[in-house]
Amino acid sequence: MEEMIGMMVALSIAAERVVEITKGVIPALGMARTDPKQEKLRKAMLQLLAVGSGIGVTFLASPMLAESLPTHWNTTTGMVVIGLLASGGSGFWNAILSYLLQLKDIRTQTVQQLLDARSGTMAASSAATLATDVHVLRPVRSVQDVAA
Numbered sequence: 054m055e056e057m058i059g060m061m062v063a064l065s066i067a068a069e070r071v072v073e074i075t076k077g078v079i080p081a082l083g084m085a086r087t088d089p090k091q092e093k094l095r096k097a098m099l100q101l102l103a104v105g106s107g108i109g110v111t112f113l114a115s116p117m118l119a120e121s122l123p124t125h126w127n128t129t130t131g132m133v134v135i136g137l138l139a140s141g142g143s144g145f146w147n148a149i150l151s152y153l154l155q156l157k158d159i160r161t162q163t164v165q166q167l168l169d170a171r172s173g174t175m176a177a178s179s180a181a182t183l184a185t186d187v188h189v190l191r192p193v194r195s196v197q198d199v200a201a
Contacts, residue, residue, distance in 0.1 A: 059150065065139045067106075067110045067114075072103050082095060
């Protein structure tokens with residue numbers, strides 16, 4: 054799973070670079086507009102450019118992706134879906150990756166706590182057994198000690 058997220062981050066970064074290069078070539082896309090209608094249109098064009106870049110980068114990388122993807126993703130539809138996901142931006146995928154890593158850390162901590170609790174229970178049980186054994190093996194000094 055982490056490999057797939059890492060791949061998505063790489064594709065997203067590549068798609069973002071294509072958008073940034075295009076904004077440099079077409080300055081009108083890089084400059085914010087004061088008119089809300091024009092700004093909305095500019096943002097829509099940038100989003101379409103990002104989607105196109107994500108899909109294009111995914112198809113260009115498909116020979117490398119084919120090795121690490123399940124077979125049902127190695128189709129035209131699968132590549133388009135991956136391209137759409139990649140167009141979400143690397144910030145989105147970095148956040149997903151950090152959540153997954155945190156989840157992995159939480160699982161590791163939970164397992165460690167369970168193991169510690171288990172070994173603590175076993176240690177307590179061993180100590181109780183040892184105390185019982187010591188009680189049984191204590192020297193007998195009188196009849197009253199045997200009754201105890």
